[in-house]
Amino acid sequence: MINFYHRFIPQAASLLLPLHDALRKPQPRQLIGWTTDMDHAFTSCKAALADATMPSHPKPNAPIALTTDASDQAVGAVLEQYVQGVWQPLAFFSKRLRPPEQKYSTFDRELLRLYLAIRHFRFFLEGRPFTAYTDHKPLVGAMSKLSDPWTARQQRHLAFISEFTTDIMHVSGKSNIVADCLSRPALNNVILDIDYDAMAKAQKEDKDSHVHSQVVNIPVPAKRFSHLLIDLVGPLPPSEGFSHLMTISDRTTRWPEAIPLNNTSTTDCARALIRHWISEGGSQFTSTLWNEISQQQGVQIHRTTAYHPQSNDLIERFHRTLKAALKARLQGPNWADELPWVLLGLRTAPKEDLGTSAAELVYGTPLCVPGEFIDPTPKPLHACAPNDPFSTCVRNLSPLPTSHHGLPSSSSVPQALRDAQFVFIRHDGHRGPLRRPYDGPFRVVASGDKTFRIMVGSREEVVSTDRLKAAHVDLTGPVTVAQPPRRGRPPLQQAEPAAEDKTPESAPPRQQPCLTRSGRAVHLPPRFR
Numbered sequence: 001m002i003n004f005y006h007r008f009i010p011q012a013a014s015l016l017l018p019l020h021d022a023l024r025k026p027q028p029r030q031l032i033g034w035t036t037d038m039d040h041a042f043t044s045c046k047a048a049l050a051d052a053t054m055p056s057h058p059k060p061n062a063p064i065a066l067t068t069d070a071s072d073q074a075v076g077a078v079l080e081q082y083v084q085g086v087w088q089p090l091a092f093f094s095k096r097l098r099p100p101e102q103k104y105s106t107f108d109r110e111l112l113r114l115y116l117a118i119r120h121f122r123f124f125l126e127g128r129p130f131t132a133y134t135d136h137k138p139l140v141g142a143m144s145k146l147s148d149p150w151t152a153r154q155q156r157h158l159a160f161i162s163e164f165t166t167d168i169m170h171v172s173g174k175s176n177i178v179a180d181c182l183s184r185p186a187l188n189n190v191i192l193d194i195d196y197d198a199m200a201k202a203q204k205e206d207k208d209s210h211v212h213s214q215v216v217n218i219p220v221p222a223k224r225f226s227h228l229l230i231d232l233v234g235p236l237p238p239s240e241g242f243s244h245l246m247t248i249s250d251r252t253t254r255w256p257e258a259i260p261l262n263n264t265s266t267t268d269c270a271r272a273l274i275r276h277w278i279s280e281g282g283s284q285f286t287s288t289l290w291n292e293i294s295q296q297q298g299v300q301i302h303r304t305t306a307y308h309p310q311s312n313d314l315i316e317r318f319h320r321t322l323k324a325a326l327k328a329r330l331q332g333p334n335w336a337d338e339l340p341w342v343l344l345g346l347r348t349a350p351k352e353d354l355g356t357s358a359a360e361l362v363y364g365t366p367l368c369v370p371g372e373f374i375d376p377t378p379k380p381l382h383a384c385a386p387n388d389p390f391s392t393c394v395r396n397l398s399p400l401p402t403s404h405h406g407l408p409s410s411s412s413v414p415q416a417l418r419d420a421q422f423v424f425i426r427h428d429g430h431r432g433p434l435r436r437p438y439d440g441p442f443r444v445v446a447s448g449d450k451t452f453r454i455m456v457g458s459r460e461e462v463v464s465t466d467r468l469k470a471a472h473v474d475l476t477g478p479v480t481v482a483q484p485p486r487r488g489r490p491p492l493q494q495a496e497p498a499a500e501d502k503t504p505e506s507a508p509p510r511q512q513p514c515l516t517r518s519g520r521a522v523h524l525p526p527r528f529r
Contacts, residue, residue, distance in 0.1 A: 018037045065079075076092075114132060131169055134170060136170075205437070243261070244262075246260075253358050256343060318346075424468070443455045
């Protein structure tokens with residue numbers, strides 16, 4: 001109402017200045033400190049609004065209008081006159097609906113508000129032309145529409161309204177400010193109590209509102225084989241004693257490597273000595289033995305976050321191509337024999353983003369494939385000239401970043417998640433049919449653009465931003481932090497007491513089985529035992 005009658009309040013901008021400044025200064029999640037100046041400004045605004053909306057002296061020849069509105073609990077109306085291009089208030093009306101009236105349909109409530117408003121201002125409206133404004137459009141044509149079977153109550157209300165006016169016009173809801181404010185007394189009793197437990201339960205059950213952070217391009221080093229990615233594939237069908245594949249890929253040249261393994265123990269995985277690589281966060285790559293070998297060889301380890309294969313993007317995409325190629329070549333279960341031919345094809349195939357093959361970036365010339373021994377091939381387009389040294393050719397190559405496909409339409413981290421002190425973590429592993437998609441809440445230790453450091457139980461974990469959701473909890477009191485689900489086998493039961501501590505009991509004698517002449521045991525029915 002202050003905004004609607006702003007032009008009738010003298011020096012309204014000066015009165016509202018402390019309140020506007022208080023709304024402009026605070027940062028997100030920062031409480032507003034109520035000061036003496038703000039309290040004085042609020043009191044002055046209420047007094048100025050009362051003076052501005054004080055009924056004006058009516059003029060007999062001025063056009064008048066009756067604007068009404070209704071809510072679920074009350075109806076409201078304002079009677080105004082049009083003087084010198086400005087609508088001036090003459091009187092206000094509001095009435096709380098009775099319980100039976102609150103159950104009326106929308107049309108019946110809108111018709112009731114107009115009926116009650118005209119009956120309230122009958123002394124002023126009788127014998128004068130006026131326009132009734134409503135934000136309910138079906139009410140505009142109610143006077144001229146005869147086809148609908150009106151109820152007895154509707155007929156009485158329409159007959160009473162037609163005795164005073166038939167000029168009913170529609171006004172949009174956003175323009176019907178004063179009457180709308182008078183018809184909603186519940187706005188003065190705003191419920192400040194928030195059920196944080198119910199909100200947390202709804203957040204953990206919501207499986208649609210996931211966070212998609214912005215995809216970050218990983219810089220491609222100019223030096224070959226200085227940034228490698230490593231991962232495991234399997235278990236696969238047994239072939240010559242092998243059941244897994246250890247895959248390695250160079251980020252600069254896209255050179256693929258696949259090593260068959262008979263098991264995925266740390267000892268077997270630690271045999272690959274690499275200068276600088278990125279691996280997934282499997283237990284084979286996070287053990288003490290693996291870390292000690294990496295320190296001895298001067299290798300720097302970068303681990304990916306759990307359930308976030310996008311961090312190991314190049315090697316994860318290579319897995320799809322490798323499996324598809326093995327399926328295309330397999331004639332039986334022996335995939336180990338087909339692996340060298342598949343790797344040869346992947347190394348010699350031109351890359352769309354690079355414009356060349358991985359073999360040319362490594363050796364400076366294409367590899368010789370079996371087809372070249374049959375048909376002569378023209379000179380490769382990307383091969384180095386005979387008089388150009390290999391080092392010069394490789395030195396002139398510029399690294400190209402990897403391409404991204406299938407990005408989500410909206411990639412942004414909500415501000416509520418950036419400022420959150422507690423978060424929910426999406427459970428991307430095997431989930432039972434009744435388990436909620438999110439676990440938590442857990443306390444945030446440090447936040448970043450792509451990862452968060454979160455205290456899960458008694459240990460600190462690094463979790464990808466895409467798996468997180470801000471937890472709206474009551475920070476005024478202690479917050480109950482969830483405990484992570486227990487991993488591994490259940491604890492052993494308490495040992496039974498020693499045999500000597502038990503009182504010996506007489507065991508029933510064991511009955512010898514009855515054997516036939518052929519030596520087979522006879523199993524008698526229970527009734528004959």
